[in-house]
Amino acid sequence: MKIRNIITSFRTRKPQRFTLSNSVSLEDCSNEATSDRHPGLKDSSLNNSFDISPRKHRPSVYKQFAPGAQKGSNSSRSSPATMSSIVLLVLAAVFLIVPLIYLVNRFDVVYEDRALKRNPIVQPFGVMQAQSVSTKPVEPSSEPIKLLPPPKPDYGQCKLLKDGDKFDCFPENGASLEGCEARGCCWIPAKTKPKKINNIPLDVPYCFYPPNHETYKIVNVTQTAFGLVAFLQRKYLSGYPQDVTDIQMVVKYETENRLHVKFTDPANNRFEPFFPEVPVVDRAAQNLNFVFELDMFKPGFKVVRKADNTTIFDSNSFLDFTFSNQFMQMSSRLPSEYIYGLGDHTSNLLLSTQWARFTLWNHDNPPWPNENLYGSHPFYLLMENSSRSHGVFLLNSNAMDILLQPTPAVTFRTIGGILDFYFFMGPSPRDVIAQYTELIGRPFMPPYWGLGFHLCRFGYKTLNETREVLDSNLKAGIPIDTQWNDLDYMNNSNDFTYDHIKYEGLPEFVAALHGIGMHYIPLVDPGVSAAEKPGTYPPYDVGINMGIFVKNSSGQPFIGKVWNAHSTVWPDFTNPDTVDYWTLMLRDFHKEVPFDGAWIDMNEPSNFLSGSFSGCPKSELESPPYVPAVDGGVLNYKTMCMTAKHYEGLHYDVHNLYGFTEAIITSFAMAVIRGARPMVISRSTFSGLGHYTGHWSGDVFSTWDGLKQSIPHLLSFSLFGIPLMGADICGFNGNTTVALCNRWQQLGAFYPFSRNHNTDDGIPQDPASMGDLVVASTKKALEVRYALLPYLYTLFFRAHVDGDTVARPLFFEFFSDKKTFGIDTQFLWGSAVMIVPVLEENATTVKAYFPAALWFDYYSKAQVTSAGEYVNVSAPLDTIPVFIRGGTILPRQAPLRTTTESRKTSIELLVAPDENGAALGELFWDDGDSLNTIEEKRYSLIDFKLENGILRGESLAWAQEYPPNLGSVTVLGLQQPISQVLVNGQSFTFKFDTVHKCLLIDNLNVSFEKPLAITWK
Structure with missing residues (x-):
């Protein structure tokens, strides 16, 4: 039984129907049917290495498009009569096919609507049987194609390009005339030296693709019941190791407003995210609101809106299209500069197209500008000049940079997996988000009490201090629904324990909260102490016995360090046995302390080391040929080694999914344990997380800029399908002030997730501790919130059922008014x-x-x-x-x-x-x-x-x-x-x-x- 089926079934079954003895399997979780998920020799981002996947190999997809390619056990023996029949069929085929090939090559004939037309553009055909514009698909040679170096650039053509139209051909450090021309690119230094962010250049590129640059050519197109399949072949070396010479492009017309375009390596089963589990579509939709254009002799594609003929995605003739083993890239011109999303990052809601870069690699990092943060959401929404809107989503969990430049244009640049695009036609912004969440999962329905006000801080050193702070705020008349505790309550910072001295009476305290209609949520980190005495700490002992911890490259538990006293191991949440393990640990702790929700932190996953105590093995995984502009300059900075092994793949591939999979299992476990709606808040996020949990924006700064930035952050997560979101009210890092906390308590009353929380070395900032003004304005703002909770709860119902947003930008409602496009x-x-x-x-x-x-x-x-x-x-x-x-x-x-x-x-x-x-x-x-x-x-x-x-x-x-x-x-x-x-x-x-x-x-x-x-x- 799939983990997805078990975890989601609590939404359609009563809790007593669940037992931990249910069989759980991740092995068959996939995003596509067998026909377009391309298995091969390895199940890894890197071919010919680190084959650790438990998945069964399936026949190559080429065999489904090449008649006679599959060989049965008796195929080597044929009767003379059979051989004669084959000879006659071959001769007949030659007489029929040769003229057809001549017509195709001579007159540019392609199939469209079952008719032959002199038109090199392939457009939507509707639902029909598979047809081909060539005799048969071209199967890759058993011998690797030896690619030639690209020709030198034509500088006459190079000089015709405007700065905004230059696409970077050498995005990593070390660009030079020789290196640039070796890639067939133009080298014209800009008048100003390019700025560097995270030590990587970002500006008008010195090295850029010439207008006539050749990458892949289309060698075959086959029309299918769901859309079409095309095969592409590379002509020249890209400049990156292990170019994939043969590419398959699968195009699916999934709904009237959703297009799916997927680029894969048909010879190797490369990594694809197993969550979110997207719908499998095998028949094309009717009445499409878009046109897919594929030029047979100009290897690019376009997506065009039918209503007004706006080109919403133009891959620029594959000018910079690259598909190598650890570097994939595709660019598109944009129909306007009004673009939003591409998180998690700190910036304005309306993104800059003036050479901006957004690095996606989940990271324990305060929300500094221009750095990768806690989540990865390779999705954008764009407002067109017509006031219509559309969305684009790249389903890829590997580290990536996404570039915006003044053309305007976008470049997706990732270092693993495949290129798997979805296009959403809107036309309104609310339509786009509804279509996006239809794909990745509608937002979960929170419990009503989860919409109340929450009180917390890191640094309640005892239970008595926790109780005193809560009581002082209740006496001041502050409405409060939930008391939280950070890791202070734990014994030696160990999960599933509490300090029986400093927090003596914690179970009774929680019971008292329940007695007055309140709730309690503790912190639960993923890291488990690895240094306790054998037999004294079940979370470690049971995990070792079950074999559910993430492993190093040698197959032993991967050991790092977080808050635990000496060392840490991490559960592998892609392992199906971890469902039983995590539920058991939470259930046993719940028997001691009857908590009501779970706060899952440090799940990027964070590590106080960069790798293990001994570092990381030397590997192309740890040092890929291109490293996105990640904080620290290396992928393993403050996290695990990329060579660490999970049940579903390498950490190189699943890193961005770690917190997401923990959130899924925690949500499921809480539903089973309490028999009630789960209330889980996660720091790390990925596309689809909103189907299971909410999110808070991490360790924000107690500054006026931190206050201001919390609004675009909130609104961006509305776009990402995570409506239950908010920032730490009054800020987390640093000391707040009365003036700042006063205004932040007012704003925070209107975060969908409303919680006051701060660091252990900051001053107390709960409302009562901040004085009469903050108490008065907090009460006034929260009284408005609590009065409007029936309305807010109804908005969450609409988000859950229809994919609508809760907190939303003004332009979502007033999309014909361009003045609203930049308001955050x-x-x-x-x-x-x-x-x-x-x-x-x-x-x-x-x-x-x-x-x-x-x-x-x-x-x-x-x-x-x-x-x-x-x-x-x-x-x-x-x-x-x-x-x-x-x-x-x-x-x-x-x-x-x-x-x-x-x-x-x-x-x-x-x-x-x-x-x-x-x-x-x-x-x-x-x-x-x-x-x-x-x-x-x-x-x-x-x-x-x-x-x-x-x-x-x-x-x-x-x-x-x-x-x-x-x-x-x-x-x-x-x-x-x-x-x-x-x-x-x-x-x-x-x-x-x-x-x-x-x-x-x-x-x-x-x-x-x-x-x-x-x-x-």
């Missing part, structure tokens, strides 16, 4: 709530952009009408400006001390009509904690609509877990005084505020089970 100092909750934080010290006003709409101040109910303009907004020290968009209906509840208490209060509706007096809204409600409530339809969904002066409520789904009754309705923006209110036809008392022009109808106590109609005159 304010943001939206859903489509209805705009948050405008104060990001400058001592400021009491904010210059906020109001897109064209009707807006209402959340506090005063004052109306703001905008045609798309900036407005100076008042922001007193204790207030974060919040605005409601006209045309929306927000469900609310009274904010109390915990979500447990708030959920018991009646529902309030805040109605903000648009210019036409209309509004829409909805409320999702379930028990907030159980597994599979959505899949098993154990929820209620209420639809609200204001139209023609009538507010209606209708239950679209109704279950045993129904919401509290409607208690009150507030309607904003009413220009005329109200004289009468009818609720389901009955006259009802009301209040009308003539100053702010709002209507309040309270004391309703009306159930949502039956249709609701409220009118006013």
